Amino acid sequence: MSETQTGTTRIQRSQSSRTRSRKPKKNQIPYAIGVFAAIAAIGIILSTVSANLGIFWFTGSIFGFILQRSRFCFTASMRDPSLTGSTTVTRAVLIAFAITTIGFWAIKYGAFLRGLPIPGQGYIAPVSFATAIGALFFGIGMVIAGGCASGTLMRVGEGFTMQLISLLFFIIGSLWGAHDFGWWKLNVISEGRPVFLPDVLGWGGAIVVQLLLIGCLYVMADKWENRKKESDS
C-alpha cells in the first residue's frame, strides 16, 4: 500500500494549514549518487586493507539500506501487538526468522555433511533464567529508547536527533556490559546449558520443530490481529 493512497475522498482541511505546509523540496538524487559513490570508494579502499573489512562495509551498508527502506523495527514487532493490536511487523519478523532458520540450517548441515567443522558453533550460548531476565530488561529499554540496537542506529542515520541520546547511552551500556561480561559469564551465564537443537532432535527434527514453532507464532499473531478487529467494530 502506497503511503499517499487512502482509498477515500480527500479530507477537507482548512486552507491556512494547507498553504503553510507547502515548501519546495530539494532534489535529493545528486546526494544519492554522491553517497553511493562514496560507499563504493570507501569499500574499495577498505578491501585493499583487508578483504573482510570490505565485506563488512558492504553488508553493513546494504543492511542499513534495507532496514531504513522497509521500516523494519524489532521494537514495533514486540510492542505494537499490545499497543495497537497490529501484528504486521511481528509477522514480518517471524518470516525473517523462518528464512534465516532455513539459511543457517543449510550452511551448518552442509558443513556437517562434508565433514567440515560446523561454522558459528561458538555462538551457541547457554540458556537459563538469565536469558529471560536479560530479554525483559532489553525489552523495557528498547521501548523507552524508541528502538532496539539496529533501529537506533538506523534512526540516528536518518537524522532523528533525539535518538542520539539513545545511541550515547547504548554505547555506554555496551561498554559497561562488555567490561563486566567476564564476571557474568563465569557466575551466571555458564550456569545454564547450551542447547544445539540438531544434537537433541537430529538435523531433520531440529528444522521441522523450529519452523513449526515459528509457524504457530505466526498463526497466533494473525489470530490476535483479527480478534482485536472484531472486538473494536
Place this chain on the structure above:
Amino acid sequence: MAEYELDCFGEACPIPLVKAEKKLDEMVVGDILIVLIDHSCAMKNVPEWARKQGHNVEIDEVDDGEWEVVIEKMK
C-alpha cells in the same frame, strides 16, 4: 468541524501514536487532527492504527523527513 494540530516533532515511536489516540478521544466525529511527525516509524504506525480504527487518513510529506498525518475522525 474543528481542526486540531498535534506537534510531535522530535518524539520517538510510540509517543505520537499514544498522543494521537488520546487527542482523538476528546474530539467529535468529523473533526480533523493533524499530527506533525518527523519519526519515520511513527509515520508508519500512526496511519496504520488510525485506518484500522476506521478513520480517514492522509499523509503529506511536508519536507524531507517531516510528515503531516491528517486524520478525520469517523466514529
